[in-house]
Amino acid sequence: MGTTARDLFIAFDRSRRRSLRVQVEDGLREAIRSGRLRAGTAVPSTRALAADLEVTRKVIVEAYDQLVAEGYLVSRRGAGTVVNQAPQRRPRTRPSPTEPATVKVDFRPGRPDLQLFPRAAWARASRSAMRTLPTRDLAYDDPRGLPVLRGAIADYLARARGTRTDPESVIVCAGFSHGFDLVLGVLDARGHDWMAVEDPGYAGPRRQLAARGLRCDGVAVDGDGLRVDALRRTAARVVHVTPAHQSPTGVVLSAERRQQLITWAREVDGYVIEDDYDAEYRYDRRPVGALQGVAPDRVIYCGTTSKTLASGVRLGWLAVPPQLVDPIVAWRHLTDGSTSTILQATFAAFLAAGDLDRHLRRTRRIYRDRRDAVMTALRRWLPQATPSGVSAGQNVLVTLPAGINEQAVVQRALAIGVRVEPLADYRPRPARSDIPGMVLGYGSVPADKVDHGVRLLARAVDEAGAER
Numbered sequence: 448m449g450t451t452a453r454d455l456f457i458a459f460d461r462s463r464r465r466s467l468r469v470q471v472e473d474g475l476r477e478a479i480r481s482g483r484l485r486a487g488t489a490v491p492s493t494r495a496l497a498a499d500l501e502v503t504r505k506v507i508v509e510a511y512d513q514l515v516a517e518g519y520l521v522s523r524r525g526a527g528t529v530v531n532q533a534p535q536r537r538p539r540t541r542p543s544p545t546e547p548a549t550v551k552v553d554f555r556p557g558r559p560d561l562q563l564f565p566r567a568a569w570a571r572a573s574r575s576a577m578r579t580l581p582t583r584d585l586a587y588d589d590p591r592g593l594p595v596l597r598g599a600i601a602d603y604l605a606r607a608r609g610t611r612t613d614p615e616s617v618i619v620c621a622g623f624s625h626g627f628d629l630v631l632g633v634l635d636a637r638g639h640d641w642m643a644v645e646d647p648g649y650a651g652p653r654r655q656l657a658a659r660g661l662r663c664d665g666v667a668v669d670g671d672g673l674r675v676d677a678l679r680r681t682a683a684r685v686v687h688v689t690p691a692h693q694s695p696t697g698v699v700l701s702a703e704r705r706q707q708l709i710t711w712a713r714e715v716d717g718y719v720i721e722d723d724y725d726a727e728y729r730y731d732r733r734p735v736g737a738l739q740g741v742a743p744d745r746v747i748y749c750g751t752t753s754k755t756l757a758s759g760v761r762l763g764w765l766a767v768p769p770q771l772v773d774p775i776v777a778w779r780h781l782t783d784g785s786t787s788t789i790l791q792a793t794f795a796a797f798l799a800a801g802d803l804d805r806h807l808r809r810t811r812r813i814y815r816d817r818r819d820a821v822m823t824a825l826r827r828w829l830p831q832a833t834p835s836g837v838s839a840g841q842n843v844l845v846t847l848p849a850g851i852n853e854q855a856v857v858q859r860a861l862a863i864g865v866r867v868e869p870l871a872d873y874r875p876r877p878a879r880s881d882i883p884g885m886v887l888g889y890g891s892v893p894a895d896k897v898d899h900g901v902r903l904l905a906r907a908v909d910e911a912g913a914e915r
């Protein structure tokens with residue numbers, strides 16, 4: 448027998464600010480996660496649940512659609528909607544092309560070379576941390592992190608990124624996505640349920656917003672970065688941006704746009720979330736300073752070790768406006784408490800020994816050589832492509848002449864052993880008229896493999912064109 452609305456125990460409160468749809472979604476998600484609703488159980492029809500909860504049917508239809516997209520529910524024609532066999536936590540994305548037997552060259556973006564991880568220096572830092580970490584620091588920590596590390600991060604940021612912060616406003620976390628989630632938790636509770644993201648832009652924030660039931664608008668990016676005039680046309684008062692090296696176009700947010708963005712944040716009493724994910728790698732000019740340095744009261748700065756060291760380290764930091772410190776601390780008490788003190792002490796020792804600077808000096812040369820190899824290979828094998836975002840980071844955006852089918856190229860490339868990411872993955876709503884493109888990450892591709900990879904990619908472009 449199927450369930451009735453009564454069995455679902457959805458905590459439903461009309462006086463709450465959270466939308467009714469989100470409350471229904473949360474209630475069902477919780478019932479499935481906790482095992483109260485088992486795989487295969489039929490949920491009530493949208494009509495029946497709407498009638499029981501006294502809401503419009505649209506509210507229930509949208510909630511079910513979201514849970515189907517996340518993999519919690521499945522809809523079967525004629526059989527209604529049932530709890531999925533293996534509920535998935537991640538929202539469903541486009542089906543991935545078939546995996547080839549061997550990937551010869553992996554140009555997936557956002558991956559530093561893990562072989563370059565400074566194991567010896569890290570082991571030294573770890574030993575030093577174990578020798579010196581006071582016993583009391585093995586207990587629950589200040590949610591912001593160890594003072595010694597916060598001090599070292601504040602110094603590093605001021606020196607390397609031109610930020611203006613102090614150790615009191617630094618919060619150590621498990622990388623960008625965790626820091627962003629902490630910020631979302633606080634801003635959501637303060638009524639920011641609509642945010643803006645770059646278009647094209649990194650998909651992570653979009654997915655995190657969706658998972659929290661928050662809405663977002665994509666705002667166009669041009670040669671100067673985010674278009675603040677377009678941002679003004681949205682209802683958002685918070686925006687996620689990548690000012691130093693826009694993901695994926697690589698554009699630097701111009702001085703004029705920076706000013707406009709800060710003026711906007713002040714006018715709407717909002718915040719700019721600055722994702723400084725790969726700013727340490729800048730090859731052709733002096734480092735571009737962080738936006739946070741211009742307006743520490745309006746910019747929430749996020750840094751990570753995922754591109755410089757390894758994403759498995761799970762370590763990052765926020766530098767937040769002073770008025771957000773206490774709310775984030777309070778929120779963190781309720782969530783993960785704090786970052787491992789052992790990891791923090793190790794990283795503090797790593798920084799104090801100058802090992803991060805040494806590692807950056809070494810890897811900057813290696814990644815610049817790989818970048819140069821990509822540019823040479825593109826000129827040789829894919830002269831019809833236009834590369835951008837080449838002065839920094841570990842990725843390059845390659846746009847192709849209009850009319851080429853981007854998906855076909857990506858799938859063809861994978862079939863012959865080369866992985867790249869389609870530009871469509873960075874678009875909130877891909878349209879047919881979009882310029883075709885691919886994002887190539889060269890971080891983990893040795894320079895001597897680059898030429899072969901780009902040659903195969905050129906073959907994929909040719910073959911995809913021929914299939915049209």
Ligand SMILES: Cc1ncc(COP(=O)(O)O)c(C=O)c1O
Pocket residue numbers: 556557621622623624625649689694722724750751752753758763
């Ligand atoms: C634009 C951008 N921001 C942040 C991150 C890193 O996130 P995290 O620190 O959670 O690993 C990535 C990783 O690919 C990214 O591409």
